[in-house]
Amino acid sequence: GESVGLHLPTLSVQEGDNSIINCAYSNSASDYFIWYKQESGKGPQFIIDIRSNMDKRQGQRVTVLLNKTVKHLSLQIAATQPGDSAVYFCAENSGGSNYKLTFGKGTLLTVNP
Amino acid sequence: KAGVTQTPRYLIKTRGQQVTLSCSPISGHRSVSWYQQTPGQGLQFLFEYFSETQRNKGNFPGRFSGRQFSNSRSEMNVSTLELGDSALYLCASSSVDPRTTGYTFGSGTRLTVV
Numbered sequence: 001g002e003s004v005g006l007h008l009p010t011l012s013v014q015e016g017d018n019s020i021i022n023c024a025y026s027n028s029a030s031d032y033f034i035w036y037k038q039e040s041g042k043g044p045q046f047i048i049d050i051r052s053n054m055d056k057r058q059g060q061r062v063t064v065l066l067n068k069t070v071k072h073l074s075l076q077i078a079a080t081q082p083g084d085s086a087v088y089f090c091a092e093n094s095g096g097s098n099y100k101l102t103f104g105k106g107t108l109l110t111v112n113p
Numbered sequence: 114k115a116g117v118t119q120t121p122r123y124l125i126k127t128r129g130q131q132v133t134l135s136c137s138p139i140s141g142h143r144s145v146s147w148y149q150q151t152p153g154q155g156l157q158f159l160f161e162y163f164s165e166t167q168r169n170k171g172n173f174p175g176r177f178s179g180r181q182f183s184n185s186r187s188e189m190n191v192s193t194l195e196l197g198d199s200a201l202y203l204c205a206s207s208s209v210d211p212r213t214t215g216y217t218f219g220s221g222t223r224l225t226v227v
């Protein structure tokens with residue numbers, strides 16, 4: 001069945017460093033991917049998305065890379081700040097008449113000052 | 114503009130009871146999805162509604178049901194509550210094609226079953 005998983009459950013970085021959060025997915029039909037950030041007591045917050053016809057997309061301080069060959073997704077956060085501390089989820093959608101998101105388990109990012 | 118509003122924020126129910134949760138989507142969004150979040154299973158899809166019709170359903174028992182009203186507001190109901198239903202229930206709204214506007218989540222309803 002389809003699944004989305006994360007390689008690292010926790011990641012600790014120093015303030016100012018770059019962070020990389022990884023995600024593997026198994027559904028080759030997935031054509032839309034989203035990264036979400038979830039802070040304690042809040043719902044997931046959209047960070048950036050990417051469609052399968054792209055391999056890279058950049059936002060403000062964030063970059064998502066998609067490698068369809070190995071079914072791998074990564075989120076890069078530049079100059080990580082304490083406010084970036086949260087749980088990060090990748091999610092995928094396989095398009096067509098399927099409107100559900102399949103989420104990975106999440107990675108806890110801790111930024112040390 | 115206002116985000117996705119979920120009420121109530123917290124609920125405590127007794128095993129065997131039923132519960133109804135409410136979600137008001139972003140103005141103009143006609144799709145509402147529901148997710149259950151638990152420490153053990155993570156975020157799992159419950160169902161999705163668009164224009165009062167259920168388009169997708171996840172792998173949950175029939176005790177979990179939902180509906181959407183003509184103003185796009187949605188409710189989900191859980192009957193005969195079990196301890197394992199304790200979770201954060203999240204609602205997300207989107208346009209017709211969520212690949213255009215993405216999925217915007219509310220802050221959730223924390224349900225505790227005792």
